[in-house]
Amino acid sequence: MENEVKLISGAMVTLAIATASLVVLPYLQLRHEPPTPGLKPYTDAQLRGRHVYIREGCVYCHSQQPRDPSQAPDDKRGWGRPSVAGDYYYDSPHLLGTMRTGPDLFNIGARQPSADWQLGHLYQPRAYTPDSIMPAYPYLFEVRKQAEPGDKVVALPPRFAPTGGVVVATQAAQDLVSYLLALDRTFPVLAPLADASPASN
Amino acid sequence: MDIPSLLLSSFIIAVTGLFFFIWSLRKGLLDSDPAAAKVIFSRGEIGRVEEPAVAGATQRDLQRTMAFVAGEPDAKELQARIAADASSARPAFVLLGFAVFWLLVASLAGLTSSIKLHEPDWLTQYAWLSFGRIRTIHLNAVAYGWAPMAALGIALWMLPRLLKTTLEGARVAIGGAVLWNIGLAIGIGSIAAGITDGMEWLEIPGQVGVLFALGGAMIGLPLVFTLRRRKVEHLYVSVWYMGAALFWFPVLYIVAKLPNLHFGVEQATMNWWFGHNVLGLFYTPLSLAAVYYFLPKVIGRPIQSYNLSLIGFWCLAFFYGQVGGHHLVGGPVPEWLITLSIVQSIMMIVPVVAFSLNQHLTMRGHFAALRHSATLRFVVLGGMMYTLSSIQGSFEALRSVNTVTHFTHFTVAHAHLGLYGFVTLVMFGAIYFAMPRIVSREWPYPTLIGVHFWLVTIGFAIYFVSLTTAGVLQGLNMVDASKPFMDSVRVTLPWLAGRSVGGALMTLGHLAFAGHFLLMALGRGPRRSGAALLRPLAPTA
Numbered sequence: 001m002e003n004e005v006k007l008i009s010g011a012m013v014t015l016a017i018a019t020a021s022l023v024v025l026p027y028l029q030l031r032h033e034p035p036t037p038g039l040k041p042y043t044d045a046q047l048r049g050r051h052v053y054i055r056e057g058c059v060y061c062h063s064q065q066p067r068d069p070s071q072a073p074d075d076k077r078g079w080g081r082p083s084v085a086g087d088y089y090y091d092s093p094h095l096l097g098t099m100r101t102g103p104d105l106f107n108i109g110a111r112q113p114s115a116d117w118q119l120g121h122l123y124q125p126r127a128y129t130p131d132s133i134m135p136a137y138p139y140l141f142e143v144r145k146q147a148e149p150g151d152k153v154v155a156l157p158p159r160f161a162p163t164g165g166v167v168v169a170t171q172a173a174q175d176l177v178s179y180l181l182a183l184d185r186t187f188p189v190l191a192p193l194a195d196a197s198p199a200s201n
Numbered sequence: 202m203d204i205p206s207l208l209l210s211s212f213i214i215a216v217t218g219l220f221f222f223i224w225s226l227r228k229g230l231l232d233s234d235p236a237a238a239k240v241i242f243s244r245g246e247i248g249r250v251e252e253p254a255v256a257g258a259t260q261r262d263l264q265r266t267m268a269f270v271a272g273e274p275d276a277k278e279l280q281a282r283i284a285a286d287a288s289s290a291r292p293a294f295v296l297l298g299f300a301v302f303w304l305l306v307a308s309l310a311g312l313t314s315s316i317k318l319h320e321p322d323w324l325t326q327y328a329w330l331s332f333g334r335i336r337t338i339h340l341n342a343v344a345y346g347w348a349p350m351a352a353l354g355i356a357l358w359m360l361p362r363l364l365k366t367t368l369e370g371a372r373v374a375i376g377g378a379v380l381w382n383i384g385l386a387i388g389i390g391s392i393a394a395g396i397t398d399g400m401e402w403l404e405i406p407g408q409v410g411v412l413f414a415l416g417g418a419m420i421g422l423p424l425v426f427t428l429r430r431r432k433v434e435h436l437y438v439s440v441w442y443m444g445a446a447l448f449w450f451p452v453l454y455i456v457a458k459l460p461n462l463h464f465g466v467e468q469a470t471m472n473w474w475f476g477h478n479v480l481g482l483f484y485t486p487l488s489l490a491a492v493y494y495f496l497p498k499v500i501g502r503p504i505q506s507y508n509l510s511l512i513g514f515w516c517l518a519f520f521y522g523q524v525g526g527h528h529l530v531g532g533p534v535p536e537w538l539i540t541l542s543i544v545q546s547i548m549m550i551v552p553v554v555a556f557s558l559n560q561h562l563t564m565r566g567h568f569a570a571l572r573h574s575a576t577l578r579f580v581v582l583g584g585m586m587y588t589l590s591s592i593q594g595s596f597e598a599l600r601s602v603n604t605v606t607h608f609t610h611f612t613v614a615h616a617h618l619g620l621y622g623f624v625t626l627v628m629f630g631a632i633y634f635a636m637p638r639i640v641s642r643e644w645p646y647p648t649l650i651g652v653h654f655w656l657v658t659i660g661f662a663i664y665f666v667s668l669t670t671a672g673v674l675q676g677l678n679m680v681d682a683s684k685p686f687m688d689s690v691r692v693t694l695p696w697l698a699g700r701s702v703g704g705a706l707m708t709l710g711h712l713a714f715a716g717h718f719l720l721m722a723l724g725r726g727p728r729r730s731g732a733a734l735l736r737p738l739a740p741t742a
Contacts, residue, residue, distance in 0.1 A: 026470045056334070
């Protein structure tokens with residue numbers, strides 16, 4: 001090869017093909033995809049909680065994309081129906097995830113709807129799931145001598161509660177839990193992806 | 202619209218076009234004159250080993266492993282090469298220095314994350330040390346620190362040699378490196394503080410990314426200008442890879458960071474278009490460029506087949522760009538996209554086999570040289586890891602395999618086979634070769650090179666085997682719905698601990714390497730045989 005112009009143009013053409021197929025075509029195909037009927041926009045608290053989820057890197061261990069039963073038994077684990085593009089209408093940035101060091105969280109709000117459980121589990125996962133390798137998040141909580149009015153006190157199994165004090169959830173912990181509880185996509189998808197738009201009209 | 206048949210026909214047309222294009226670049230495909238492969242040697246130099254990382258006696262041993270010695274290299278051409286080296290020495294030194302620094306940061310962050318996976322209550326009080334953040338710091342320190350700084354430093358050092366000219370704009374490149382690293386330091390600090398854009402490989406906030414764009418341009422443009430000053434007719438294989446990578450990366454990064462454009466699932470496909478292409482179209486070509494230069498250079502023989510390297514390059518350029526969708530197999534993305542990515546993942550076997558065959562044929566009969574050359578050991582081993590990780594990656598994309606391995610530690614092990622086994626080992630080899638030319642001084646303690654090699658090789662073997670096993674067991678337990686989810690966690694625990702052991706050995710190896718690098722940079726340690734310039738070797742008996 002003697003010609004650098006040919007080299008660079010050839011290289012850019014191959015990248016253009018890749019970009020067209022992996023970015024531009026999906027963009028065009030999915031741009032007008034409406035939200036799945038039943039999907040609600042996040043509230044302010046949920047959005048703040050979503051930000052905590054991103055900041056703490058939950059996505060590196062938890063996916064949000066149950067697979068089809070024909071491929072893997074995600075539904076039998078209670079993770080829910082296979083997700084469709086419309087389920088992510090309000091998600092930015094996306095949090096599909098690539099790891100299941102912990103379980104899929106696409107429907108954690110339906111599977112574990114107790115805010116007290118969620119808060120306690122964030123404070124010390126091993127209080128609820130022995131052998132869990134999820135990190136504890138003590139910095140999302142404060143240990144106080146006694147609770148003040150308006151404090152969200154975390155109910156913990158006695159063995160894991162600090163002696164001589166109460167565990168109080170910070171705003172960040174409460175926001176995170178309200179986001180987790182919002183992860184409930186148990187409403188049905190009426191039709192497969194391609195026919196979703198007529199069904200929603 | 203019938204998408205499958207549309208895809209199939211466009212695929213066939215594209216592949217036909219690709220091979221026609223490759224053919225058009227070659228004046229007579231069966232022409233066996235490999236003049237273009239010999240461009241890295243000066244007249245009379247073929248048959249002569251070059252290995253600045255080892256001293257006189259070992260050099261002679263190395264030379265003896267080769268079948269023959271040619272005449273004396275052309276003195277004028279050697280002078281030109283010395284001038285080329287002198288022009289790139291400073292910026293290459295700065296980039297490699299930054300690279301070594303980030304290697305240490307990344308090692309410590311990686312080891313910490315690894316330990317946290319089996320000791321989840323360790324150091325939980327500090328937010329910046331929590332798994333989700335320190336793991337991300339590890340990834341970004343490798344992805345934007347060690348790997349690009351080392352690869353660009355080596356590219357910048359190789360290019361004037363390959364074009365037989367001097368580097369243009371060395372100072373601009375140094376300025377660019379400083380800007381880039383300021384950006385990276387701010388980016389890593391942001392992640393530690395919880396400020397992130399939230400997508401894997403793209404966590405560093407877009408505002409900081411502007412510094413990468415500026416710094417990257419200031420490092421890349423001198424290389425482009427140097428390309429225009431070339432004094433050789435043939436562009437050597439390494440130049441194709443480096444040239445293309447320098448144009449590919451900015452497009453990837455800028456498209457990925459365009460604000461308010463990407464949404465929902467489309468953002469996920471973009472995310473993995475970027476995530477896989479930054480590996481496939483940036484680190485991989487820059488590392489292959491290094492293999493294609495250092496391997497023939499050390500053993501003093503041109504690469505075996507110029508045509509194979511041509512096929513390898515263009516197939517990589519064509520197929521690799523479209524494989525990213527395999528990260529979303531089973532996900533809520535259009536089915537045609539997944540199919541396309543799986544097909545292209547399998548097609549990647551073509552360029553990989555072309556490269557591997559070429560490397561093997563070039564090395565054939567000269568494997569004894571591995572005993573004497575540190576550069577060769579790292580580069581050849583790295584090249585083999587490229588073959589392994591690519592073939593593994595192709596099969597991982599298949600639905601049946603993916604169902605088990607997706608979402609597990611297997612993927613993490615695979616990523617390390619590519620970015621560590623291949624890219625990092627090749628960069629170690631390249632740095633061992635280049636540094637003596639850059640600072641005009643030999644490595645002060647050759648024993649440390651051996652210590653480094655064995656620590657990282659054994660460490661990585663433990664790392665890879667442990668984590669791969671963990672991933673397979675985890676996946677098998679996860680697809681068996683009769684077992685509780687926690688089984689898929691418990692079964693990984695001993696293997697995750699094994700991974701930490703491997704990681705600790707790798708980190709020790711990096712400390713030895715970084716210490717050695719520092720001693721050399723500061724001019725400390727024994728001065729064994731003066732400046733490592735291109736001294737003619739004593740003829741072998």
